Amino acid sequence: MGLQVNRVDVFRQRLGTDVLIGDGAMATWLYQQGNAVGSSTEELCLKNPEWVREAHISYLRAGAQVIETNSYAANREGLSRYGLESKTTRINRAAVRIAREAVEASEADAFVLGSIGSITAAKVMTTQVEEFRDIFEEQAVALLHEGVDGLILETFFDLEELLLALDVVGPLVRASRVPIIAQCSLLDVERTRDGYLLSDAFHKLKEAGADLVGLNCRFGPAEILRALERAIVPADVGISAFPNAGRPAIVDGEFSYKPNYQYFGESAVRLWEQGVSLIGGCCGTTPEHIQAISGAVGGLKRLPRTNPESGPQVEVFEREVVRFQQGEQHSVVDLVAKRHTVIVEFDSPRELEVDHYVEGSLALYKAGADAITIADNSLANTRMSNMALGSIIKRELGIEPIVHVACRDRNLIGQQSHLMGLHALGMNQILVITGDPARVGDLPGASTVFDLSSFDLIRMVKQLNQGVAFSGRPMKSQARFICGAAFNPHVRHLDAAVARLERKVEAGADYIMTQPVYDVETMLAIKEATKHLKVPLFIGVMPLTSSRNAEFLHNEVPGIKISQRSRERIKRFEGAAARAEGVEMCKELLEETVKHFNGIYLITPFNYYEMTVELTKYVREITQNGQLASAF
Missing domain, CATH: 3.20.20.330 (Homocysteine-binding-like domain)
Incomplete structure (x- = not known):
């Protein structure tokens, strides 16, 4: 020794x-x-x-x-x-x-x-x-x-x-x-x-x-x-x-x-x-x-260190979550604190034409949608860039887009570049999601990246809001992102899902959007389980289009459950009649939802925007003049 x-x-x-x-x-x-x-x-x-x-x-x-x-x-x-x-x-x-x-x-x-x-x-x-x-x-x-x-x-x-x-x-x-x-x-x-x-x-x-x-x-x-x-x-x-x-x-x-x-x-x-x-x-x-x-x-002696005369000043870097402050800009977070707020999801097309999309977005806006949210190649199926569509409807129609940002398709370099592009286009409202794996989509041989989890990406977005790049390099200005997170309540143990949601809020999520809910019981369970959270929650509602659609969603799509009663009800109808029944079922649910939540998230199925136009109008009708008080 x-x-x-x-x-x-x-x-x-x-x-x-x-x-x-x-x-x-x-x-x-x-x-x-x-x-x-x-x-x-x-x-x-x-x-x-x-x-x-x-x-x-x-x-x-x-x-x-x-x-x-x-x-x-x-x-x-x-x-x-x-x-x-x-x-x-x-x-x-x-x-x-x-x-x-x-x-x-x-x-x-x-x-x-x-x-x-x-x-x-x-x-x-x-x-x-x-x-x-x-x-x-x-x-x-x-x-x-x-x-x-x-x-x-x-x-x-x-x-x-x-x-x-x-x-x-x-x-x-x-x-x-x-x-x-x-x-x-x-x-x-x-x-x-x-x-x-x-x-x-x-x-x-x-x-x-x-x-x-x-x-x-x-x-x-x-x-x-x-x-x-x-x-x-x-x-x-x-x-x-x-x-x-x-x-x-x-x-x-x-x-x-x-x-x-x-x-x-x-x-x-x-x-x-x-x-x-x-x-x-x-x-x-x-x-x-x-x-x-x-x-x-080799063989040299150590030289004394001479520090630069104009070197950077020693500083203490303190990391903190930068959240959206109400009144700084028009956002769903600002609106939902004051009144019932409707976000409508309307997916970008799988073709090269955009006229139908612009037409549908305008109809939704006139019906009373506060923002249109655009998925990022949902179900891993290739669609037109949501950045491009968001820019078009913002520039040409004055509609606020909420752009989904999936962890699946971009590495760290691509994610920061994408976010910087969104910032440059003035699209500051985003929803961070994990994204479905590539193998389930229309190009199953595509690589699935996942350099970041949704928690990581939320933290990185907030870092950009501090004016710090993903690499730690200081930037000349700060981003202004309002960052949402997704919540799947359709799990065996709701408390575990809420614990995961709490981590997203801790990471910096400004608001929450849920997977579609199809019954009042689930909606009330969500309210009770999330009432301690200090960020607004938007309840997802998506009309069924047919019995086959209901069975597919219930049995094959992760994160969605539909009651036997609802599936039996839609089973009696076909075609346009089934879609009309799907809308009626959603109206019944919305009548209860608006009593408990200010945030409504309507999801357009198969680009049938006429269905969500009708539902948006209905929300405005039953909540007009602030007659319904929100428990949020």
Whole structure:
């Protein structure tokens, strides 16, 4: 134990005085060597330890003085994707042993860092970071027990997660004095993904106990250098940098990086001039990159950091949900607080002609619809862009559109781009939905994206309302979205569905729209179960068109249930008579609905807008002059 503590002290001393050369990528290097990594790079510590050992030795021979254990994603959460969570401790301890064996085999004077990676791993945060506490502790204990010289927390896109990891490992290393290196990864050169200025992040990391702060992954040398040139780094803390080999290209279906070894060495000199004292490589880097770094800055002493004179001011970024404030603009949220408000869903056409749609929208508007909501390829069937249709009816008819935004079809890039386009067109009322999977639609071979859940997308919309891009980059102005969320009451356990709805409201939903309801009992159950929510709720009502339609909805469409009594009633009619009966059934339901809710959401079936025109007129008729009092 005394020998280990002495080695840690030597490592600390050298981090404070010398420039140390780190290693490069593990997974991409193994792949380039023709080694089939399989499901988990970290599992190789048990299945093919010789591959991992040879990778370490390759970097040590190239000049690396600090190598990282092959344990980046060896946490219980990451390993559970491959059914390996029960081997978390074994994999981490094996990773340390293999690294030690490589140091001994190469007879190098090198140190071993225990690598702990982000649990979210660049994905959108879908849980509270506090839930990661035990996961970080389990991995850190295993690495420390096997005797690492230090810990490196790397590739954290969200500062809040990195601070939690530091809070967990800090007490574990206090007695051994093992140094901790804390590295952020950036989507923007000045901010973390959760919106903190890099300068602020570095200060918070130092206060939390980091011995070195730095950057790794995502960016190549140029952008990491640019980020450090702009940042204010606190005194008495070291700096590390592990850039990627640059931007990857896809060649013959595989990722490929430029063999920019000389450039990497030249960049290392510029990083050293910024006060960086631990320099290595991340994705795409190879032993040749590390050899170039070693040849350029190996043997140099650490330079004192000189912060920029006009660097960004350190700030505290506080995230809060930005909700629509009444009176700021004409919206259904504003209206429903004052009177009965009717939203009518009218799906965009599956053809190229729009005349029928414009005609129907105008008829609905004249009947008294306060807004027309347009689905986003409902049931995964291809339809005309709801952005285009919304723009047309807003520009040509003066009708307020509510555009559905599904999680299914767009990745993170496409979602933000789509929202920015809606903002530019002045369409600020949206409904965020998950979206039906592509395989149920008319193009079953289409990809289903789902980069985001509906909870995530609501939070991201609210982030745009703060003037912060999905990447964490500050924008020059703020969006003005009023964001709705969907609610399916047709479940076995209504309390569980309400709990899910509460999470949507917590994420920032401004109003709720339900799946269609077909009986008073269900409507009253919804009222009772949601009465504690502080956002308005629009009850969905959709007329049946035929017996076949009723049976299809009841038996085949998720989220819809129709009583046996209603199905028997519509069964007596056919054609236009069945549609007329469907309207009459809805009128009876609406007579009760308007007594309890100000928000009415009429859904047009099969583009029979004449049916919802009649129902809209009926709502206006029975609620005229404010004669009905709302319980909302």
